Amino acid sequence: MSNINIKKLAQELNLSTATVSRALTDNYQISSETKRRVLELAKSLNYEPNPFASNLRNQKSKTIAVIVPEVANHFFSLAINGIEEIARKRDYHVLIYQTHENSETEIAFTLKLLSGRVDGILISTSGETNNKQHLIEASQSIPVVFFDRVYEDIEGVKIITDDYESSYQAVQHLIEAGCKKIAYLLALHNLSTGEKRLNGYLTALKDNGIPFNKNLLVTSTVDSNQNYALIKNLLANNKPDGILSSIEELAFPCYYACRELNLNIPRDIKIISFSNLDCAPLLNPSLTTITQPAFEIGSEAAGILFKIFDKKCFEPNETRVLKSVLIKRESTAV
Amino acid sequence: MSNINIKKLAQELNLSTATVSRALTDNYQISSETKRRVLELAKSLNYEPNPFASNLRNQKSKTIAVIVPEVANHFFSLAINGIEEIARKRDYHVLIYQTHENSETEIAFTLKLLSGRVDGILISTSGETNNKQHLIEASQSIPVVFFDRVYEDIEGVKIITDDYESSYQAVQHLIEAGCKKIAYLLALHNLSTGEKRLNGYLTALKDNGIPFNKNLLVTSTVDSNQNYALIKNLLANNKPDGILSSIEELAFPCYYACRELNLNIPRDIKIISFSNLDCAPLLNPSLTTITQPAFEIGSEAAGILFKIFDKKCFEPNETRVLKSVLIKRESTAV
DNA sequence: ATTAGTGTTGTAATCGTTTGCGTAAATAAA
DNA sequence: TTTATTTACGCAAACGATTACAACACTAAT
Missing domain, CATH: 3.40.50.2300 (Response regulator)
Structure with missing residues (x-):
């Protein structure tokens, strides 16, 4: 782990951590000369902000979770591919969880994810049981987009095929x-x-x-x-x-x-x-x-999730239907 | 996001946050009666500890990163499957990154990951260029296990086939x-x-x-x-x-x-x-x-990474060879 | 009665970043 | 000269969990 943090940068430059932080985020309050000095040192020391500190302070994770039955399945791996590509463009991180079609596992995952670890969930549910309370709770708590394998009677954004x-x-x-x-x-x-x-x-x-x-x-x-x-x-x-x-x-x-x-x-x-x-x-x-269109299902689902993040509000029950061939x-x- | 935290539990129970935290981790100092009360309330409120706060405090993330050229490839998706299963057993989270065989992308990922976001990296490198300085830096900074696609001249643990x-x-x-x-x-x-x-x-x-x-x-x-x-x-x-x-x-x-x-x-x-x-x-x-043996390569790689975490120290340059058929x-x- | 020990809880600092608020200096306006 | 205004920065309090260090009550030993 990189042990260089804002405090060290500040010390080195005889500045306060506040100023360094602001300089790094290109805040208007900071003089361009100071910004230059900070950025230069940060670059030379390979400084990377501690994501947990930022996340804790900002109350967001820049991370999304993908829950699928199996990764090693052509459909899902293509969908994940689509998701990852969209996430990359937004500098988001992608967590992967496999349920192996096990409902218990799926429940455990979804509930654990409501702790703030992720800003949103993309899920293709295991159809093993009719147990779906966890999905309802999840989508009430954070943005959730369901793709391909969905329950029609659960409120939420869904990406499916015809x-x-x-x-x-x-x-x-x-x-x-x-x-x-x-x-x-x-x-x-x-x-x-x-x-x-x-x-x-x-x-x-x-x-x-x-x-x-x-x-x-x-x-x-x-x-x-x-x-x-x-x-x-x-x-x-x-x-x-x-x-x-x-x-x-x-x-x-x-x-x-x-x-x-x-x-x-x-x-x-x-x-x-x-x-x-x-x-x-x-x-x-x-x-x-x-x-x-597995890839498109993934990228579409991720795209909509980000639109929800951007508060370009979606109908809470919007369903998008892509065509299979x-x-x-x-x-x-x- | 779950807005219930230790402070609220503490208030509700007329305890300090310290006591609640200790009760939740089953600390010996706490009376069994108090533990019972805390656990009961935590359960009923669906309390999940904020991972960023814990990670920040503990300086570990319980997360590993997997960097592969493509997810939608039989070999890699099987390997990811193996990795995910092992990670699951240890309650670790798995971040996925695709390089699309692009060296620049790979460099950006690896360097960004050295901020503490993950405790270790599993990587199958893109062979596009001979640029490998980032891999050296990474493995000097945190535990890295290379699998299948490796450079022999980089120090590090490697899982390969014959x-x-x-x-x-x-x-x-x-x-x-x-x-x-x-x-x-x-x-x-x-x-x-x-x-x-x-x-x-x-x-x-x-x-x-x-x-x-x-x-x-x-x-x-x-x-x-x-x-x-x-x-x-x-x-x-x-x-x-x-x-x-x-x-x-x-x-x-x-x-x-x-x-x-x-x-x-x-x-x-x-x-x-x-x-x-x-x-x-x-x-x-x-x-x-x-x-x-793609699945085994993945699970083996993950297994060794966890052994490194456990400080069951490995030869820094150990290479494990699995047999193809x-x-x-x-x-x-x- | 004093001391030591045990069992249980609280106080407060810490992890690294961010940000509201305050402030000093410099300039502009009165 | 006094009073705004702007510019550039620092102080300190968050975010939520953890933990060293006290501290308290209570019992046991001296």
């Missing part, structure tokens, strides 16, 4: 490709994000006169082995001819299960997944995806 | 698969990481009596379009029958270039890449990789 439309469009695409038994891999069902994706699926089926078959609805878990088993079971026993996966994490298991069961994609079964995998075009076969590839070819 | 051996082994594998003109996609050449990978390639060639051909050595840039052009050019003009890519980022461009040029992998050309892509097995064809797949099939 989940319903994307999902609907995906099913439509499968149907046009000839699918008649379309399975849905359900996730995030406690969140409105998941709910909307499901609704898109259901409505698209109805609009096309296809009755809903509950055997074709697979609810995923946090355990990837179990998910794999569920998917294999679905394929083996219910023989769908199309799959819409509502999260990226279930796409690979589908591919593996098809291999194992000797099902040819897209001949025997067509697959679409919500996904930000940049290898989707290179998969065997290439994967049709609903791709969310359906990219058709071989996995749904006719 | 780059030389991995690279050597990869070339050996290509040769055994029948390759005679093996190209090398060079990256990180300013770092000892890159140097070792290159040396593994060169030595393996020599040991197999294959003369080095400088036309088969392609030096990558930070511009992905340019990299793609370089690779296509390599394939078109020099017709290698094998490629070793020293970083993950260049694997996809190889696949795309092969498609474009109608080259069949692995018939016309075999490919190996350093990579943590979890879709490697699902690519078309599946990609042979040298996979680094060569996973043979279709892209190098005979």
Whole structure:
């Protein structure tokens, strides 16, 4: 730690700490000659103001927190990338917290963050439970922006994508490709994000006169082995001819299960997944995806947070919807 | 921000702030009855100590910084995952900084961090330039652990993988698969990481009596379009029958270039890449990789940083080498 | 009765910066 | 000459938590 502080600068220059502090912040009260001397010495000694002292005095941290289920996930790491870039422009610091989809962890994080450690929170919540009291408390206490994984019934600024439309469009695409038994891999069902994706699926089926078959609805878990088993079971026993996966994490298991069961994609079964995998075009076969603008979601969320800081007040319940894009590839070819 | 502090607790309970503070830290001087009262009130009011006040007083931040080139990269996001998990166990906070391979940015970050904002730094440096004075200054000032991308000639604790051996082994594998003109996609050449990978390639060639051909050595840039052009050019003009890519980022461009040029992998050309892509097995064809234990590198680095904090003193120049694994797949099939 | 010891609490300084208020000197206005 | 006004700086009190040093009451030992 740098042990050079304002007091030392002041001593060295025969000035008071007040004057040094003011000189460093280019206060009008200080003569330009004094400013020059202070700045020069500060630079030569590599002086950096102690952030904790400043934060304590100013009651702000120049820090934001990002809470996500996993860092090592294409969507979230892209979003973090977007967030970090915006934060950088404002000279803000970014704290990262992973919940691993664990609600308890998420609760502990959010509540701990209300101590003043951060000026605002960006969160994509774990949908594990319906426990959301902590989110309400948090957003009453400091600015919070929810992104992608949101509860619609919590007041707050939200950045989401057009989940319903994307999902609907995906099913439509499968149907046009000839699918008649379309399975849905359900996730995030406690969140409105998941709910909307499901609704898109259901409505698209109805609009096309296809009755809903509950055997074709697979609810995923946090355990990837179990998910794999569920998917294999679905394929083996219910023989769908199309799959819409509502999260990226279930796409690979589908591919593996098809291999194992000797099902040819897209001949025997067509697959679409919500996904930000940049290898989707290179998969065997290439994967049709609903791709969310992950980076933009992150930068948009961060941008709005800063606007809130700037008091360019936002509607407390504003929701911004970005568009996902359906990219058709071989996995749904006719 | 929570506006409840020790003073308010003290007032409420008719105690001094000193007593409250001691009660909260379970100090032996305080009667159990008083402790009970304090803890009870603190809990009911959701009291969280102001971190800046504590940090200022204690001269430590319970925060570490992670500096990486990119968050949205499989290797780094996995490493961050590992770091975050370890930090969590110690109740430390994790700040993230991306350099985007820009040396200036990296310098600015590291120097700013020496103000006491963090207790230690984990860094995987950008290899863009040979500018490393800031790294030396940083590690003289606070504990720094370098991971994966390191300069061998900087004093400090380093977590790396067996780059030389991995690279050597990869070339050996290509040769055994029948390759005679093996190209090398060079990256990180300013770092000892890159140097070792290159040396593994060169030595393996020599040991197999294959003369080095400088036309088969392609030096990558930070511009992905340019990299793609370089690779296509390599394939078109020099017709290698094998490629070793020293970083993950260049694997996809190889696949795309092969498609474009109608080259069949692995018939016309075999490919190996350093990579943590979890879709490697699902690519078309599946990609042979040298996979680094990214998560472990992160957790190991963080673990050592904490040991340094604990003053279980480390050799100041200790280097820990983890093993990568060569996973043979279709892209190098005979 | 005096001293020593124990158990519990309070006073006040400290961490490094920031900032309201005061002040001295210099200049301008009366 | 006296009275404003401006310019440039210092004093000292915050911010909230921690902790050395007292201090008090009370018991035990002498």
